[in-house]
Amino acid sequence: MAFSRTAAVVLLLCSLTGTAFAGLGIGGQADMMCQGLALRASSGNGLTFEVVAHGRASDTDTFEYAAMGELRLFKIFNPENRVRFYAGGGAGAWMSRDKEWHYEYDPVFISYYTLENRWGISAAAIFGLDIVVIEMDDGSGITVMPEVQVGYYTRQYIEDIWIGPGAGIGFRYVW
């Protein structure tokens, strides 16, 4: 039963991806919430949903890792143009577990590490331009997306909080 429910959800998501979304895209994104590989799904009226993700892990005896992800929802207001304005919002989160080395000199030099688990979240309003730089006859092409943001950010590794303006840039192959 559990499997059939999971299968139904997967099938529903697949069908939504294939039918409800007029456009799909893949690319890269770097902004103050996340940096990583991006997947885009757009409806015919410009409503666009994107997932950005990035991660690393190694199975050393300490199992260190870092992962970050971002969800973006925005509206492209003039999707028929080559320079399109978009506005919306995004939320991101990151988690990491890394060694932090400590050094002491009293009475003799010793070094040791502790494992630091860190995490943070971010949320921001997004305003940007989706610029179609290359367009094929069938409508597929490459867009570049410079954007400005305003939001709450927790910067990775140092956990500092930043509330204020942010920026980002990305590119997408869309079809």
Place this chain on the structure above:
Amino acid sequence: MNKRIKVALAALLLLPCILAAAPRMGAGARVDAASGGFEFRIWIPTQSGALAFVAPQAIGIYTGSSTSNYYFYNVGLRAGILYRAENWISPFWSLGVGYGSNDGDYNHLGGRASVGISVAPFKYAEDESTWLSGLSGLRFEFDSGLLYRLNNNTYGSGTFENTEQWIFFPDFGAGFILSW
């Protein structure tokens, strides 16, 4: 007969079938964190118009003297599908595995799943009678995806003492292929 020899013979017998089904082939080179090297590619058209491909790859060197020697090699295999091949920018996905050794001291086994774009800058010259039409099958490929890699370090004792696994997302791979 040894099981590995049977598998190798079966693969060898399959090769003419694959080649016969492949109206186009190509050669090039590529590198990613799972594998790398010179690549030979077999294109297989699908009913939907997309192009499936199978691409073995390998690279290696050996140097030797009376007192020492050194070698490294890498072998890999990729398979995937290229969509919208009629365009000069086309998307593709691929799955790949690779195995390599650096003088026997440092070995790796890697696998990756990736998506990317394939750029054919001279595609426009496909129907022209200039020398550029010979380059219309040249594609530069850039891809990114999920990498899993298992590293073994011997540290000179001849045993695999230290095994380490890596997971990276996204990673990066790039290469070029000239198809004919």
